[in-house]
Amino acid sequence: MPLPARAEVVVVGAGLAGLSAATRLAAAGRDVHLVEAADHPGGRLSTQRIDGFTVDRGFQVLNTGYPRAADLDLAALDLGWFWTGAVVRVDGRPHRVVDPRQHPSTLPGTVRAPVGNLLQEAALGLFSARAGYLPVDRLLAAPERSAEEALRRARVGEVAIERFLRPFLSGVLLEAELTTSSRYLDLLWRSFVRGRIGLPARGMQSVGEQLADRLPAHARHLGTEVIAVTGTTVRTAAGETRADAVVVATDPGTASRLLPSVSASAPRQVTTHLHVLPASPWEAPLIVLGTPGGRLVNSVVVSDAQPAYSPDGRALVASSTLAPTTEAQVREEVARAQGVATGDLAHLTSVTVTGAQPAVQPPLQLRRPVDLGEGLFVCGDHRDTPSIQGAMASGARAARAVLHRLTGSVPSGGQRA
Numbered sequence: 001m002p003l004p005a006r007a008e009v010v011v012v013g014a015g016l017a018g019l020s021a022a023t024r025l026a027a028a029g030r031d032v033h034l035v036e037a038a039d040h041p042g043g044r045l046s047t048q049r050i051d052g053f054t055v056d057r058g059f060q061v062l063n064t065g066y067p068r069a070a071d072l073d074l075a076a077l078d079l080g081w082f083w084t085g086a087v088v089r090v091d092g093r094p095h096r097v098v099d100p101r102q103h104p105s106t107l108p109g110t111v112r113a114p115v116g117n118l119l120q121e122a123a124l125g126l127f128s129a130r131a132g133y134l135p136v137d138r139l140l141a142a143p144e145r146s147a148e149e150a151l152r153r154a155r156v157g158e159v160a161i162e163r164f165l166r167p168f169l170s171g172v173l174l175e176a177e178l179t180t181s182s183r184y185l186d187l188l189w190r191s192f193v194r195g196r197i198g199l200p201a202r203g204m205q206s207v208g209e210q211l212a213d214r215l216p217a218h219a220r221h222l223g224t225e226v227i228a229v230t231g232t233t234v235r236t237a238a239g240e241t242r243a244d245a246v247v248v249a250t251d252p253g254t255a256s257r258l259l260p261s262v263s264a265s266a267p268r269q270v271t272t273h274l275h276v277l278p279a280s281p282w283e284a285p286l287i288v289l290g291t292p293g294g295r296l297v298n299s300v301v302v303s304d305a306q307p308a309y310s311p312d313g314r315a316l317v318a319s320s321t322l323a324p325t326t327e328a329q330v331r332e333e334v335a336r337a338q339g340v341a342t343g344d345l346a347h348l349t350s351v352t353v354t355g356a357q358p359a360v361q362p363p364l365q366l367r368r369p370v371d372l373g374e375g376l377f378v379c380g381d382h383r384d385t386p387s388i389q390g391a392m393a394s395g396a397r398a399a400r401a402v403l404h405r406l407t408g409s410v411p412s413g414g415q416r417a
């Protein structure tokens with residue numbers, strides 16, 4: 001659908017930030033048009049079908065502990081769940097570390113897992129309770145450090161950091177040094193404590209598709225790259241659209257090209273290898289963590305959490321490394337992590353995502369300005385936190401700012417991000 005010559009608002013980019021902004025503006029009765037360079041909505045949440053398997057572009061999950069998950073119809077996404085926790089391998093043996101609130105019968109095994117003594121495990125429990133239940137304002141008022149220093153100060157112990165927390169967090173933060181802001185660690189850990197993590201039956205892209213379906217067909221313009229913007233114009237190869245407000249909701253790199261006043265922090269990258277096994281080696285849907293000195297940060301039978309990812313009951317395994325790797329470089333390590341023979345693994349595909357997430361070094365800059373003035377707005381995970389939550393929260397803030405510009409007030413239905 002071509003862009004009209006005139007629109008009230010144009011949103012550039014149909015990732016979760018742009019979708020959040022556009023759906024809120026449409027719900028407020030505004031004439032909003034959403035322009036996306038790719039041929040699907042969802043941005044970095046992207047899914048392919050390969051040989052009948054549902055393959056997300058990199059291992060990613062939806063965390064229902066995110067405040068903005070409330071904007072989604074979670075039931076319609078038909079989520080399949082992981083257990084909160086992980087499998088830690090020590091000297092080749094697997095040990096489960098599981099949140100006992102969800103699965104009380106796992107408590108004895110978790111207490112016995114070789115990730116520290118009882119005092120240190122209690123310290124991790126305390127760290128979790130603090131992140132999960134203190135008011136956010138108090139978490140954000142705490143002194144800011146690196147994530148690693150915060151964990152050391154919480155006295156969770158060296159063994160827990162090296163065997164459990166570093167590999168677990170590396171897979172989420174996409175950095176192994178844990179230099180990320182402790183305030184972001186608190187917010188992230190809070191979402192794990194308060195929610196569950198799952199995969200939608202039709203893949204992570206369906207999260208974006210669900211939001212896109214809330215817009216009228218004439219307002220969605222896929223396969224259309226925006227070349228330049230001002231607060232009153234959007235230029236594509238097909239011509240120019242005039243607008244009262246323009247929201248740039250692209251990835252951080254493109255945002256800083258289109259908007260020279262916006263700077264992007266260094267992007268994190270991840271490489272994910274997909275393998276098929278004849279059957280899952282596990283009884284429970286848990287992430288298997290990489291071991292110290294290895295290349296893998298994690299290796300996950302995604303079809304254990306979401307059986308719809310496999311067409312026929314075979315197991316789909318996603319294994320990720322922070323540095324780019326070839327399949328041959330990780331094959332043996334994947335087999336060890338899963339406790340199978342290398343010959344059991346059939347390689348399906350591999351993907352490296354170079355701009356997976358912007359880095360969040362201290363100081364954490366939550367709620368960066370979204371109103372750039374003169375009708376120009378910006379949103380995206382680089383404005384809040386590098387996550388589904390951050391993208392959606394920034395989109396909600398941008399929508400409120402646009403409504404404020406257009407009407408001078410925000411309707412009472414406007415929600416807090």
Ligand SMILES: Cc1cc2nc3c(=O)[nH]c(=O)nc-3n(C[C@H](O)[C@H](O)[C@H](O)COP(=O)(O)OP(=O)(O)OC[C@H]3O[C@@H](n4cnc5c(N)ncnc54)[C@H](O)[C@@H]3O)c2cc1C
Nearest residue numbers: 013015016017037043044058060061226380381387388391
């Ligand atoms: C492998 C991987 C794993 C992840 N795991 C998780 C996870 O488990 N949990 C979590 O919360 N987050 C995770 N994230 C991060 C999360 O996906 C992102 O933070 C979030 O999706 C960013 O959304 P966004 O809308 O800000 O940006 P994007 O999703 O990048 O959307 C920007 C959109 O703008 C479009 N665009 C760019 N340039 C133009 C242009 N010139 N014209 C028109 N359109 C343009 C792009 O095509 C894209 O669709 C992961 C990311 C990756 C890559």
